[in-house]
Amino acid sequence: MQQKEMYPGIDCFRLWAALLVVAIHTSPLAMFGSMGDFILTRVAARVAVPFFFMTSGFFLISHYAENANRLVRFVKHTCLIYGLVIVLYLPVNVYNGYFQMEQLAPNLVKDLVFDGTVYHLWYLPASVIGAVTAWYFVRRFDYPKAVLITAGLYAIGLFGDSYYGLAEGVWGGESFYRFLFQLSDHTRNGVFFAPVFFVLGGFIAESRRETDLFTSARGFGVSFALMLGEAMCLRCFGLQRHDSMYVFLLPCAYFLFQMLLHVRGKRRKRLRTLSLLVYLLHPMVIILVRLFAKGLHLQGLLVENSVVHYVAVCLLSVGGSMAAAGVWERYGPHRKDGGNRRSGDRTYVEINLQNLEHNVRELRRAMPSGCRLMAVVKAEAYGHGSFEIATHLERSGVRAFAVATIDEGIRLRTYGIRGEILILGYTDVGRAAELKKFDLMQTLLDRSYAEELDRQGVRVKAHIKIDTGMHRLGELSVETGRVKQMFELEHIDVRGMFTHLSCADRLEEEDVAFSKKQIDRFYALVNELRVEGVRIPKLHIQSSYGLLNYPELRCDYVRAGIALFGVFSSPEDDMIVHLDLRPVLSLKSKVVLIRSLKKGECVGYGREFTAERDSRIAMVPAGYADGYPRGLSCGKGSVRINDCLAPVIGRVCMDQLAVDITDAGGVEVGDTVVLIGGEMGEGASAPELAGRCGSISNELLSRLGTRVRA
Numbered sequence: 001m002q003q004k005e006m007y008p009g010i011d012c013f014r015l016w017a018a019l020l021v022v023a024i025h026t027s028p029l030a031m032f033g034s035m036g037d038f039i040l041t042r043v044a045a046r047v048a049v050p051f052f053f054m055t056s057g058f059f060l061i062s063h064y065a066e067n068a069n070r071l072v073r074f075v076k077h078t079c080l081i082y083g084l085v086i087v088l089y090l091p092v093n094v095y096n097g098y099f100q101m102e103q104l105a106p107n108l109v110k111d112l113v114f115d116g117t118v119y120h121l122w123y124l125p126a127s128v129i130g131a132v133t134a135w136y137f138v139r140r141f142d143y144p145k146a147v148l149i150t151a152g153l154y155a156i157g158l159f160g161d162s163y164y165g166l167a168e169g170v171w172g173g174e175s176f177y178r179f180l181f182q183l184s185d186h187t188r189n190g191v192f193f194a195p196v197f198f199v200l201g202g203f204i205a206e207s208r209r210e211t212d213l214f215t216s217a218r219g220f221g222v223s224f225a226l227m228l229g230e231a232m233c234l235r236c237f238g239l240q241r242h243d244s245m246y247v248f249l250l251p252c253a254y255f256l257f258q259m260l261l262h263v264r265g266k267r268r269k270r271l272r273t274l275s276l277l278v279y280l281l282h283p284m285v286i287i288l289v290r291l292f293a294k295g296l297h298l299q300g301l302l303v304e305n306s307v308v309h310y311v312a313v314c315l316l317s318v319g320g321s322m323a324a325a326g327v328w329e330r331y332g333p334h335r336k337d338g339g340n341r342r343s344g345d346r347t348y349v350e351i352n353l354q355n356l357e358h359n360v361r362e363l364r365r366a367m368p369s370g371c372r373l374m375a376v377v378k379a380e381a382y383g384h385g386s387f388e389i390a391t392h393l394e395r396s397g398v399r400a401f402a403v404a405t406i407d408e409g410i411r412l413r414t415y416g417i418r419g420e421i422l423i424l425g426y427t428d429v430g431r432a433a434e435l436k437k438f439d440l441m442q443t444l445l446d447r448s449y450a451e452e453l454d455r456q457g458v459r460v461k462a463h464i465k466i467d468t469g470m471h472r473l474g475e476l477s478v479e480t481g482r483v484k485q486m487f488e489l490e491h492i493d494v495r496g497m498f499t500h501l502s503c504a505d506r507l508e509e510e511d512v513a514f515s516k517k518q519i520d521r522f523y524a525l526v527n528e529l530r531v532e533g534v535r536i537p538k539l540h541i542q543s544s545y546g547l548l549n550y551p552e553l554r555c556d557y558v559r560a561g562i563a564l565f566g567v568f569s570s571p572e573d574d575m576i577v578h579l580d581l582r583p584v585l586s587l588k589s590k591v592v593l594i595r596s597l598k599k600g601e602c603v604g605y606g607r608e609f610t611a612e613r614d615s616r617i618a619m620v621p622a623g624y625a626d627g628y629p630r631g632l633s634c635g636k637g638s639v640r641i642n643d644c645l646a647p648v649i650g651r652v653c654m655d656q657l658a659v660d661i662t663d664a665g666g667v668e669v670g671d672t673v674v675l676i677g678g679e680m681g682e683g684a685s686a687p688e689l690a691g692r693c694g695s696i697s698n699e700l701l702s703r704l705g706t707r708v709r710a
């Protein structure tokens with residue numbers, strides 16, 4: 001279900017980049033003199049491989065923070081490809097006399113780890129080492145530091161590459177690099193070259209909205225021109241030992257990538273595969289074209305005419321790669337479904353991100369202009385999984401989040417969330433430094449708490465909570481003086497002030513009167529503070545029901561939780577504003593066993609269910625440890641199988657439950673079971689189920705077990 005971002009610009013350029021690499025190895029402009037060839041193959045084409053690294057970094061690193069699975073998959077995948085192409089090129093190695101060389105073993109190790117057994121294959125080990133190195137630094141430090149460190153490595157690489165002439169002259173430089181070159185033929189490898197591009201790719205993934213098209217295009221133009229100048233000078237002074245690395249290659253690759261991100265549309269995943277195949281296969285094609293030309297005595301046309309040679313190699317490489325990709329697609333191993341495979345084996349949460357986006361739009365429609373949506377993603381985004389929800393919300397333009405605890409806030413930061421994050425609940429003041437480090441805003445529970453936090457001596461951003469009648473957290477709204485003091489604390493940077501309504505979800509007259517009183521108290525305080533000369537910060541009052549029942553308020557934020565996830569708390573709730581909200585989460589499982597029951601036989605613990613007729617029952621591997629409430633035992637709950645409702649029979653166990661499918665038509669083992677999901681009235685929606693066991697959707701969803709999420 002996870003939606004893949006679509007960057008056709010990146011996908012298309014990958015193919016162009018691969019063709020640039022072909023140019024490096026065929027020198028199409030050679031017949032017109034050396035300058036054109038130098039500019040094309042030694043300068044312009046040098047953006048190709050960094051671009052590949054950045055693409056991998058872009059799609060991978062931003063998710064590394066969560067876990068290492070993607071990295072492990074990337075490394076395995078790359079190693080597998082590496083193994084296959086090594087085998088593919090073995091005949092070439094044999095032909096070249098590779099295995100006759102002296103000191104075969106150490107050279108073989110060196111080639112496998114750094115240089116590649118055929119010259120262009122260095123790219124694959126460099127990807128693996130580069131990805132792991134980049135990942136390590138991003139995890140260990142933050143992005144700016146990781147960029148600095150890997151740029152440092154790149155600098156070391158530069159002096160072993162196109163600035164070698166300078167390093168040679170420096171004391172110790174020559175011996176240092178001589179030592180390096182014993183380990184790896186070039187510094188253009190996984191240690192010095194690749195990591196910085198992986199980190200930059202990841203960095204862009206998390207901040208990509210920040211450079212507009214014009215800035216990126218200008219940045220690219222300028223840095224490309226500078227790189228060209230740089231290359232010319234180096235060539236002029238004869239400093240280059242090799243010509244893969246330039247100082248201005250870094251900004252050049254960065255801005256190029258930014259620029260391509262602006263191309264939106266349908267994803268071209270096949271082009272990615274194709275470009276990799278072209279990269280890997282083109283040397284083979286070069287050999288074949290040469291052999292073919294020799295056989296037919298066409299060397300004059302096919303080889304010596306460098307343009308024809310290049311075009312022939314390109315066409316054959318692309319054609320061959322398309323054929324290979326087709327074969328792979330047909331006969332290669334395929335994953336059945338994306339992402340959730342492991343948990344999909346049993347009971348799993350399915351998230352509908354389109355519905356989430358839809359709900360964001362609906363809520364925004366009800367909000368006054370100038371008011372921002374603060375997405376409440378506490379408790380794993382109400383059980384939906386905070387990583388997937390928060391990263392997607394940020395991509396859809398949400399810039400403010402709220403959580404319940406500091407650790408939830410820190411987790412959002414490690415997921416790469418950049419928007420503001422407000423902690424709604426208590427945080428031990430001893431953790432003030434972490435609040436600052438992760439740029440989290442703390443709710444001030446009352447004045448004494450604020451003072452204690454202030455005493456930590458760390459500058460912390462905060463929102464003041466005002467108690468207007470809920471009597472949970474907050475400084476009393478009548479205590480104007482105390483509230484004012486909070487604004488004056490030296491280390492507290494008050495960014496907001498808010499209150500919470502205690503019965504915004506009810507429309508009985510008394511409740512409405514109470515809510516209005518709360519709202520009046522809040523604004524009375526705001527006015528008094530204003531009179532006292534306090535600069536009024538951002539204000540917010542409404543949660544989901546606050547917005548739906550008091551849409552007329554003009555606040556700076558709406559703190560929406562449950563509505564964002566497309567369900568109401570209870571089935572009987574009524575609202576002033578009617579929005580088309582759609583449920584985001586489904587809890588699904590499958591039928592693992594079907595059995596027949598004779599009249600009079602019992603099911604489950606305590607023999608609570610006795611068949612009143614000959615029955616068919618299905619076992620579902622989901623229980624209260626997965627978050628399916630035990631309160632839904634014995635017919636209170638029902639599940640949907642193939643659009644029929646099947647009642648839960650007997651007691652819900654920790655890990656499984658039984659349903660009666662006698663009337664549910666032709667259910668079979670393996671059929672999907674919807675435990676929670678669908679619209680209200682369909683029998684398995686969160687509000688209905690919650691209502692039937694004396695709770696609300698919020699509790700039902702937020703208590704989903706950890707084992708149902710991937």
Ligand SMILES: *Cc1c(COP(=O)(O)O)cnc(C)c1O
Pocket residue numbers: 376378424500542543544545559560561562563698
């Ligand atoms: C949880 C919470 C919210 C979100 O409430 P919903 O009813 O889920 O929208 C808003 N404000 C505060 C203070 C909360 O604790």
